Amino acid sequence: MCFYNQKRFACGDWSWTSFAHRCNYEYRTGETCGMRLVNATENDKNNCRLCEKIETKYRRRSAELERLARWKREGATLVASMDRSERLILDLEKEIRALQRERDDRRSTLLR
Known part of the structure; x- marks a missing residue:
């Protein structure tokens, strides 16, 4: 002790x-x-390391969603860039879920 x-x-x-x-x-x-x-x-008035990573990924994801929506709205011919952006959004969502799962696992093991 x-x-x-x-x-x-x-x-x-x-x-x-x-x-x-x-x-x-x-x-x-x-x-x-x-x-x-x-x-x-x-x-400490700041968030933990995992929460900061999750917030960063959310901001990046929202920026990509806005960019993709603008390209679709303007009728851009950058199909390859749009496909890349959609894949990036899916990857970011996957990373966010993994970080949230890691945070939840960490919190649940501490409560036992």
Whole structure:
């Protein structure tokens, strides 16, 4: 039961930060017992790394959707570019789902 500081993000996720102090159960010098307890919590106004990646992919996806809609509206003859843009949108949606699944898996394993 060694004590660590914790960082809580605006999205609700958290992470361990620095080591605070050792408990009485570990007698070896420089070793920790392996159990982590929260010493102090630092609130961070930013989102976690996964949420930031998801937001970035959403922004890129919306930009591609707007570009594709503009090309279709203007009747562009850039069929190859439109196909590439549609594939990119599908790839971005797949990456977003994978990141959301990773975030949900991480949160569900922490609650057990």
